[in-house]
Amino acid sequence: MKKLLIFPYNGNAIESLDCIDSEFKFLGFIDDSIDKQINHENGHSVFGRTILDKYEDASLLIVPGSPATFLERKKIIDNFTIRPERLARIIHPKACISPMAKIGENVLIMAGVVITSNAIIGNHVCILPNTVVHHDVRIKDYSLIGSNITIAGYSTVGINCYIGSGTSIINGVEIGDRTMIGMGSNVIRSIDPDCVATGNPCSVVTRRQ
Numbered sequence: 001m002k003k004l005l006i007f008p009y010n011g012n013a014i015e016s017l018d019c020i021d022s023e024f025k026f027l028g029f030i031d032d033s034i035d036k037q038i039n040h041e042n043g044h045s046v047f048g049r050t051i052l053d054k055y056e057d058a059s060l061l062i063v064p065g066s067p068a069t070f071l072e073r074k075k076i077i078d079n080f081t082i083r084p085e086r087l088a089r090i091i092h093p094k095a096c097i098s099p100m101a102k103i104g105e106n107v108l109i110m111a112g113v114v115i116t117s118n119a120i121i122g123n124h125v126c127i128l129p130n131t132v133v134h135h136d137v138r139i140k141d142y143s144l145i146g147s148n149i150t151i152a153g154y155s156t157v158g159i160n161c162y163i164g165s166g167t168s169i170i171n172g173v174e175i176g177d178r179t180m181i182g183m184g185s186n187v188i189r190s191i192d193p194d195c196v197a198t199g200n201p202c203s204v205v206t207r208r209q
Helices: 011-019 034-038 070-078
Strands: 002-007 024-030 059-062 089-091 107-109 195-198 203-207
Parallel strands (some): 002 059
Antiparallel strands (some): 195 203
């Protein structure tokens, strides 16, 4: 049984506990906040990063990020200098993954997710419950995909994106790198990189310089 640590002590990490199967023995969370290390809840231990040296064979799942902080995900994750083979892949037993799909490392896939044939899920991706990723979709590294999302065939979600819950993405479109799509949007055309977009139909609200 592999030992598992999860960083940070946040909502994604707590939800990931429901996804762990018998392959892993959960040791606790890692967080840089001293307050969380002292005042943790739910009966789980919260350690500083030095725990990685104590358990050199432990796997690590790194799941930072929220709508407000998703652009920091790449920097935070890349700051960990552990061996790539220590990065965990956690898939809920009730997710349905096609054997023809490809799933990267440091990936969290929650309950009810469906990933169909030839989809490619990059490294450092989180997919929340009940999302459907159809055939030939590509989700690139560091992206956060919310719950109850439908991504139709041949679409691409770029690097370090955030796709809000309840969104539908039509087939064949591309979401540019570092773009946020607001909750409940209907994406019927491609969206440029470095944008915030929302609505039905989805349109660009702001562009980052």
